[in-house]
Amino acid sequence: MKKKKLIVVVGPTAIGKTAMGVALANHYDTEVISADSRQFYREMSIGTAKPDEFELAQARHHFIHSHSITEEYSAGDFERDALALLDNLFRKHDQVIVVGGSGLFVRALCEGLDDLPKAPVEVRDQLNRLFLEQGIEPLQARLKNVDPVYYEQADVQNPQRVIRALEVFEATGKPFSAFRAGKLEERPFDVITIGLNMDRTLLYDRINRRVDRMMETGLLQEVKSLKVYREKPALLTVGYAELFAYLDGQSTLEDAVDRIKQNSRRYAKRQITWFKKYGDTRWFEPTALNDIVAYIDAKTEGK
Template identity: 45%
Template sequence: MNTLLVLLGPTGVGKTEWSLRIAELLKCPILSADSRQIYRGMAIGTAAPTTTQLQHIPHYFVGTLSPEDYYSASEYEREVLSLLPKLYEKNPIVVMTGGSMMYIDAVCKGIDDIPTIDETLRRELQELYRKEGLDPIRQQLKILDPVFYNEVDLKNPKRVIHALEVCLMAGKPYSALRTKPEKERPFRIVKVGFTRNREELYDRINRRVDQMIADGLIEEARGFYSQRHLNSLNTVGYKELFDFFDGNCTPDFAVEKIKQHTRNYARKQLTWFKKDKETFWINLSDKNEDIVNRVMMLLK
């Protein structure tokens, strides 16, 4: 039976390492489910697979788009579902790994039929956001979709702006379009969640940020400074450094904020993923756990 093996978990847990090991054993490709690794030039800040790793195991959805390109979970769903039949012709198992919750849910469960957003409208709302901030966009959303207004994180510009875009394009509330049932897939889905003890996970995150800085994250972020308004760069690791470039903080303070915000994101990911009762969880802190054998048993 054709199978999609989904290896998920919080940032910094070790998904890349284990996905490479498992994909090599299965002799199958890897689909990245990371909403930032898909952009070119952001390899350090997104902890993307290295050039050597990409050459060793075929990867998809890594470094394929310009940071200026618009991309969404619905487009990811469409492209993955179009690609999988071709990949299954060569191997009955494909690995998908990443921590972008919406991307994984889009492929595994389906996403609502959200209209394509007109580029003119998108630019207008982005310009409004740049000039006047998020408040006028929040107020429009409150009028057009009070239900979603009361659910959304009102401090998250990506979510708020997208909801208003949909309201204006569809002519109906965004919340009214988010009620579709889970979609059937013509392949088996096996989800494996990786976790670690909190102290160990946080230590790994902190050390990884230090390594990113050593690898040149500051220089990588500086190269995108003129494009800092792009949604793709509203990302932990870049936005804190942009604040430093603006003169609002010291570099050490920016690095500590990257660590803090990454830890916060890891908690958010775990909360989201833990809601899915179909995920088999493996604690990588358990040194007695035979990780590969456990995953192989789940595939039988």
């Protein structure tokens, strides 16, 4: 009996993962799981580029608007909940689609995570405050000092990753890298990973135009409404941190928007680098639906 197939669509921000996920879900008559670490949150919509009403109507999505920003929701929580959901979905479908730009959440679902200790809330809050007050550089320097092994491996431009590693060290006195066993969990399904990419100049233009659309549709108002939650890890990210700085009087609005574009481009570059190292990913142009379907079908048939 053939294993069920988890079709994972990855790639940089603004590349068109949502549209491809919907197209594949329609082709295979199945459902979509979002593996984006911020689209869970009901209060964060514009800045996270959630699927719009039309896209949500085209295919059933899971883990969109599923949690409040007031809740802590980790990659480990997602792994547990998504595996339970897949157990149900695979009773009805031979394929399920996962769409995600968050490498850690994709890895959690497909491979499992190392068993990391949970840090006290006050440790996390202290590190978040340091980031908000002084930026990421002091945290990077601290991580390089206490855990040079992980510092060389990690995306140290991502404040959530740096803070998480420092949380573990502060809570245990042991470096984050000491807890990373690196063993893969056996899954009762096969994973087929599709990467979307395009010419870098065209991608950067898409990113810039999407940021402009976000501002036109009310991103600043969304950020203002979330100011009371600004220390939450999900808000220490591109599109939100820059506008909080503007609201604090640290920059002009024009400079904040330019920084969102710049940081989004940098984030896209890091995503591409991460996913090129991750697993057995086959890369396609974001409009190559027929080629992607042919590849998935060949993999399914064992060719």
